[in-house]
Amino acid sequence: MKHLGGGLVATYEEPIHPRTSGGSTRSYLVRRLQPHLPPWIGVAGVGIAGALGNWRWEGSAGAGVGLTLASVALTGATWWAGKTTSSQRRLHSAITVAAGSAWLTGACLAGPLTGAMDDLYLIGGPVLALSWNVRLTLRTSDPAGETADKGLLERVGLARAQIGAAKVEPNRVTAPLLLDAGTQTNDDVAKALPGIASALDVPRTAVRYQPDPSSERRGELVIVPRDMLADTVRWEEEGPAFPGGSITDPLILGVYDDGAPLALWLPGDKQAGRNATHLLIAGMTGSGKGDGALNLMTEILTRKDVIMWLSDPKEFQDFRPLLPAYDWAVSASADTEIMVEAVKAVIPARTKWLGAHKYRQWEAAASRKQTDPKHSCHDDGTACGCPGLPFHVTWFEEAGVSLGLLGDDAFNSIANLARSAGMALIVSLQRPSHDQIATTTRDALGGRLCFGVPNATAAGFMLPDTVLDAGAAPERWANRRPGYNYLVAPGIPEERYADPGRTRWFTDESVSLMETIAQWFARNGAQVDPVTEKAAATVAGRAYTERRRVDVDASDLEDDDMTDENEPLVDADDEGIDPEQELPALGDGADLPLVQETGYKPDPAEARQLLAQAIAEFEAAGQMVIGPKDFTDWCDRNGYSRPWVSERLKEAYLEGRLADAGRGRWRIVPQMYNA
The missing domain is CATH 3.30.980.40 (Threonyl-tRNA Synthetase; Chain A, domain 2)
Incomplete structure (x- = not known):
């Protein structure tokens, strides 16, 4: 067994060979005694030096002065040289040198056998040598003579x-x-x-x-000598950590390599000194980022005081079992665009509510009915009884696609302002490089959940330099160890930032449990509050008020597939028609198309009316953010150019029908709220 100092232990079993000869025994003893010989050699050397010095300098006053000064200088040099060692070793060394040099001076001047000089040598020499032997024995059993x-x-x-x-x-x-x-x-x-x-x-x-x-x-x-992450843990074996709890409770994503829970917090806590945070999730293909996202999402959706919006351009491939739990879920780029605009509108509405109810930041009490006079919006100090404001998570899955369509500015204002509104922005993508996400947005997200990456450059996009210097190296795994990650976020001790963790594995057997979670949340979880709902509807209109919701209580059979036995199979207007009779001949002009495809161009007034009708159709379809390119087919049908449409859209903006969404895009102001 080889011990590395005070607990840095590496064990090696040394083979024990039978000693079959006296020669091997002697060599073993010599090898074990060698580290203890230097003090004895030093004692013998001092004795010989004393005898030679006496032969040379016996009775010499000048030699006495020189030897005394040399003894003092040698003792001082020993004390100075020992400043980098422990105080015990420094003192022991100085005493040994002082005693040896004092005896040597006396032996050179008076003689090694004069008076008590020989007794001092025979007693003091072995004592000093043995003191060093004892020190070496207590310090280490390593024959090399050093720890x-x-x-x-x-x-x-x-x-x-x-x-x-x-x-x-x-x-x-x-x-x-x-x-x-x-x-x-x-x-x-x-x-x-x-x-x-x-x-x-x-x-x-x-x-x-x-x-x-x-x-x-x-x-x-x-x-950490043993990697405790090597054994894969199935999510369904443990399930959510705090079902029915609060979003302020830790979100348990897995374990660290020493067995401690891998925990994350999204809301802030002034008592714990923890700030609220957003989260950036990244990792290369095959690194386990999808299962990591499911770990986090199932933890969030088992808490009773949170709502979630989700944008997933993959058509909810991984998250489909959880669809009933989302307040709003979109997949198309146009829907994601309006969701971003809705979030921008929701933030000031929520911060205004929190300020009116005297919350400096969101806390669990804000999600409940406001019965505490300390959190009343009434000036007279009485309880207001306002409905609570649940925590709000907005998740952008595969955000590289969204950012490519919307531009870097899409998330900047959200990332900078949403934390104070009791909202968390979660952005998931494969590589958060400069061409995927703006540095400003990346820094504003705060939290990092970094899975395996292809190289050190990609690791630098996700993890701070201090964490990389401390030993974090996600490029060592790449996609060879799915689920391995580093977590950097408020509330986690900084010394944990460089500790690897691993999220749990979702199998096919986990789908039924995920569906159960979604159904529980749909029935028992938080519902969207009036403040958030009104702000979102003001911007998104029917895109939000008529959003797709999954009814967990609905029958598996659709009404269209069910037939009433008593219901007639033919409409009343068609009862007199003989299906065997020939159709009547067409009259003159009856074969002309109802709408002329070409050759007709409406006048300006009619064109503006048609454009207004087209805007209304976009609104009815739920596409609330539009631009000239969305009118390509309309221009082809009516013979107008996109520049003409751009000018008319600006006019609609001045009239209040549209709002500027940036990047040459316009947000439709719902007519019911505009009126």
Whole structure:
């Protein structure tokens, strides 16, 4: 067994061979005694030096002065040289040098056999030698004569660093590290982590370093000898962590590599000193990002004080079992565009409500009926009884597609303002590079859930430099270990940022449990509050008020597929028609089309009327954000150009029928609210 200092332990079984000869026994004893010989050699050397010095300088006053000064200088040099060692070793070394040099001075001047000089030598010499032997025995059993942790640090270029007493936990060792002043910094430890992992024969991600923020030469070295993430955990085996709880309870996504729960918080908590956060989820194809998203989504949808909007251009491929739980779910790009506009309108409405009810930030009490006079919107201090305001999560899945269509500015205002409105924005995409998402938006999202990435450059887009320096390396997994991730978010201790975790695995057997969760939420979860509903409808109109909702209580059979036995199979107007009779001949002009495809161009007044009708048709269809390109077919039918349409859209904007949505796009103002 080989011990690495105060708890940094690597075990090796040394083969025990039978000693079959006296020669092997003698060699073994010599090898074990060799580390203890230097103190005895030093004692013998001092005795010989004393005898030779007496032969040379006996009775010499000048030699006495020189030897005394030399003894003092040597003792002082020993004390100075020991400043980087422990205080016990420094004192022991100085006492040994002082005693040896004092005896040597006396022996050179008076003679080694004069008076009590020989007795002092025969008693004091072995005592000093044995004191060093005892110290070496207590310090380590390593025959090399130095602790293994010092040998480890020396091999990785940190020879002068010191390791303190380690804290040993199940599958986790934490040791304080003190670097040499003026020559070593925390950056040197970060560079040495691969070497430490190699010396300990553990994966690179099993060794982390947490610098002390108040010092450039102090920190903690963390080693996790056994990867507890290797065993895949099925989600349905454990299920949600806090079913029926609050969104303020931790969202458990999986476990860390030392077995601790992988937890995330979205709302803030002033008592805990935690800020609210958004979340950016990223990972390459096959890294387990989809299962990670399901872990988070099922945790959210089992809490009673939250509502969720979802945009998924993949037509809810992964999330379809959860559809009944969403307040609003869209897949088309036009619907995503209007959802973004709705979120922009909802934010000020919610912040106004929170301010009127004296909430500096959203908390669980805000989701309930306001019966506390401290949170009343009445000026007289009486309880107002207003309906509560649930926490609001807006999730953009495969957001690279949405950003490509909407532009970087689409999420900027949401990311910067939504946290104060009791809202969390979750953006999921494969690679959050500069060409996918703006740096401003990425920084405003705050939280990071980083799965495996193809290279270190991609890791730099997701994780802060301090986390990468501490040992985080998601490129080491790529997509070879699905579910492995790093989580960086408020409420998580900073020393945990570089600890890898793993989300749970969703199998085909988990679908029924997901459907049960969705049905429970549809019946028992929070309903959209009047403030959010009105603000969304003001912007989105029928796109929100007539949004697709899944009725969990509806029969599996559609009404169109059911036939009443007593209902006639032929309409009353068609009862007198003989299906065998020939149709009457067509009259002159009866074969002309009802609408002339070409050759007719409406006058300006009629064209404006047709354009207004087209806008109304877009509104009726739920497409609330439009632009000239959406009128391509209309222009072809009526012989007008897109520039003409652009001018008419600007006129509609001045009249209040449209609102500017940016990027040459216009948002339809619903007529019922415009009136």
